[in-house]
Amino acid sequence: MPAGISLLWICAMIPHVITLEFKHHSAKDLESFLQRVHTSWPSITNLYSIGKSIEGVDLWVLAIGKDPKVHTVGTPEVKYIGNIHGDELVGREMLLHLIEHLVENYGKDPTITKIINSTRIHIMPSMNPDGYAMTDLENQCLASSTGRYNKAGSDLNRNFPDYLQEDKLPLQPETEAVLNWILNETFVLSLSLHGGALVASYPYDNFKGDDNKQGYSECPDDDVFIHLAKNFSYNHAGMFYGDECEGIPTFKDGITNGADWYPFEGGMQDFNYLVGQCFELTIELSCCKNPAASELETFWNESHKSLLSFFQLVHLGVKGQVLYSDGKPIENATVKVQGRDNINPFRTNQKGEYYRLLLPGNYTLEVTVPKGHSQSVKVEVFDKEPNLSALVVNFNFSITDGPSTTETYQGSNIAGIVEQNIILLISSVLFPVLFTFNSLVMDVSTL
Numbered sequence: 119m120p121a122g123i124s125l126l127w128i129c130a131m132i133p134h135v136i137t138l139e140f141k142h143h144s145a146k147d148l149e150s151f152l153q154r155v156h157t158s159w160p161s162i163t164n165l166y167s168i169g170k171s172i173e174g175v176d177l178w179v180l181a182i183g184k185d186p187k188v189h190t191v192g193t194p195e196v197k198y199i200g201n202i203h204g205d206e207l208v209g210r211e212m213l214l215h216l217i218e219h220l221v222e223n224y225g226k227d228p229t230i231t232k233i234i235n236s237t238r239i240h241i242m243p244s245m246n247p248d249g250y251a252m253t254d255l256e257n258q259c260l261a262s263s264t265g266r267y268n269k270a271g272s273d274l275n276r277n278f279p280d281y282l283q284e285d286k287l288p289l290q291p292e293t294e295a296v297l298n299w300i301l302n303e304t305f306v307l308s309l310s311l312h313g314g315a316l317v318a319s320y321p322y323d324n325f326k327g328d329d330n331k332q333g334y335s336e337c338p339d340d341d342v343f344i345h346l347a348k349n350f351s352y353n354h355a356g357m358f359y360g361d362e363c364e365g366i367p368t369f370k371d372g373i374t375n376g377a378d379w380y381p382f383e384g385g386m387q388d389f390n391y392l393v394g395q396c397f398e399l400t401i402e403l404s405c406c407k408n409p410a411a412s413e414l415e416t417f418w419n420e421s422h423k424s425l426l427s428f429f430q431l432v433h434l435g436v437k438g439q440v441l442y443s444d445g446k447p448i449e450n451a452t453v454k455v456q457g458r459d460n461i462n463p464f465r466t467n468q469k470g471e472y473y474r475l476l477l478p479g480n481y482t483l484e485v486t487v488p489k490g491h492s493q494s495v496k497v498e499v500f501d502k503e504p505n506l507s508a509l510v511v512n513f514n515f516s517i518t519d520g521p522s523t524t525e526t527y528q529g530s531n532i533a534g535i536v537e538q539n540i541i542l543l544i545s546s547v548l549f550p551v552l553f554t555f556n557s558l559v560m561d562v563s564t565l
Contacts, residue, residue, distance in 0.1 A: 131295045138218045140414040142255050145247045146176050151179050152243075159221045162186055162234060168242075169295025172269040172378065175296055175471040182220055183238035188236070190437065191469050192510075194306040196286055196431040198425070199296070199395075202274050203396040204249015205265035209311025211414050213243040216425050221332040233429045236506040240303070244273055245292055252555035259406040261314075263405060268292055276382060277308075280391040281461065287384060296386070298309060300394040302491060306473045307346075307432040308390055308398035313403035316354075317364045317369045318347040321392075323376035323385040326461075335377035337391065338458040342475050346399055346431055347373035354429045355420035376400065385387075395464050399477050430506060434474035439510040440466050440485055444515050447471075448487050449511075456482035456494075473508070485513045 134152055164186035167176040179197075189195065199218070200209035220242070221396040223230045233239075244250055246268055253265030267273055267319035268290055277293040283293065284531065289297065322335035349356040351372030360369040376387065390398035395435040403421055406413075424450070440451040447470025454473060464502065466472050474483075476500040486492040493513055500509070 120186045128374045136218060136222070138215055140211070140215075140418070141411045142211065142414075143214060144545070145244070145251065147179060148210075148214065148247075148493045149176065150219075150244055152178055155217060155221055162224055165222065166301045169291060171248045172290070173244070173248045173251070177242065177245060177247070177292065179240050179242045180217055180300075181238060181240050182217070182234055182381065186238065189304055189469075191471060192437065192507075193236065193238050193315050194341050194437070194473050194508075195238045195240065195304050196307045196429055196432050197242065197243045197303075197305050198309045198311065199245050199386075200311040201244035201246055202248055202265045203312060203407075204244075204246040204268070205250070205253040205260070205263045206311075206313035207250070207253070207255075207408045207409055208313050208414070208417050209401070210243050210250070212403065212418060212421055212425065213241050215418050216422065217241055217243075219422065221428075230426070232506055233426075234348050236358070237287065237429055237432055239429065240305075242296075245296060255408065255411075258408055258410055260408065262407075265408075269344055275386055276384040278386050280324060280383045280385070280388065281392045282322060282326045282388065283383050297389070300390060300396065304467050304473070305390070305394060305396040305470060306475065307426060307428075308351075308396050310386055310398060311404050312400060313318070313404045313407040315366045316405055317360070317366075317379075318350045318357065318373045319379060319387070319400040319402070320344070321388050321398075323388050324376060324383055327535045328454065330376075332381065333378055334375045335381065337398070337462050339391075339475070341477055342397065342434070343399070344373065345477055346397060346428075346475075347371075348400065349429055349431060350401060350424045353424040355423075357424070360393070366405070379392075385484060390504050392460075392462055395462075395473075431475075432473075433506045433508050435474050435508050436481075436483065436497060436511050436512050437471070437473045438512040439470040440472065440513045440515070441470050443514055444517060446517075448515065451485055451487045454484040454486075455562065456484060483511065487515055491515055518522060 136158060138151060152165050162182055164181040169177050198213055200213045220230060221247060224234050225231055248269040249265045253263060270290060272290045274290060274293055277287055277290050284461055320406055321337045325331040325335050348371055356362050357372035361373045387398045389402050390396040391454055404417060439450045442448060449466055449468050449470060451466045453472040453474060459554045462476060476499050478499050480498050482494055482496050484492060484494045497509060497511055
């Protein structure tokens, strides 16, 4: 065999390896790394930009999944965002190492392979590259600095439309890009990574109609958010202790309701939940906002288990499609869980899909199509799902359905419910269910 061909053959047999150094990566370093990952793993990654910062820096996202370029019906979408405050550096670096860990272990580690095959993951290491560029990397652990803000001096985590206060600030380019991204993807679960404390925070961050109120601001899915937050904190090496940072309140189980810690307007977390139908936690990963590069490997060792296990929680609860009898999807149908009065009801996407995170238990789903016709069905969500898939419950409506009274499936023999009964029976046979709730590894997330 000619030497040149032999060398090519040998190189082809060597597995892809990209060794990412534990250091602070500039915008140029970050882009170069993401490009190399996408080039090395093109079948499971898709690199795209959702927009640019004020200084014209791309807001890069790497999607990872079996079908990374497009949304697939039945496959939930998860996003992780870092560096919304430019001087909070740990999250940015943890997401780069998380990317490396995911792609290099695909096909090798059974859990990671299953996660990537069943989920479309989007990772944005830096939402505020301009703030990062203004951060003094040598002056560690400042309480705050100009790098917190974007180039226009705006705090991006106070710049989202606040539907609890009906507050609408002029949007910064970075905020607008993320807002449009949220509204145009079917995100189900999300993390926003911060620094300055060690806690997992969950909605609400604010109070409806009262900007002077203090205390716990409970949302309709408080039980789900507490479970998500504990899942993160208890998988973390130290977050669950709740008292790791000097000068910061003690957090029971390492979690907190956002407003109970301190209320604020315009947060990305509440916008995700209220408008994007996406359950987002704010995770404070480090007591120090901008630690020395020599400490980054320790932060990775402490947090990578939490970051990995959190992906699996997107498969909690119920999912399905709302369709006409001819198979055409019904967009913008409302999907309500009885007893959970969401300010903005969850709605189906263009493909008629809905995803509803729920803990094990019995629930009544109420679906109403734009014409006004409704169906209700009782479902039981179980606590084990080895295949990483939520309980599948589809709804079928006649093309001629118009306004009518709600039909409730309760085991009766009403003719109009027979079709739904059959669908649910098939679903229960083909999709025996649900999510793995590992009682040994419950974690908590922060703002």
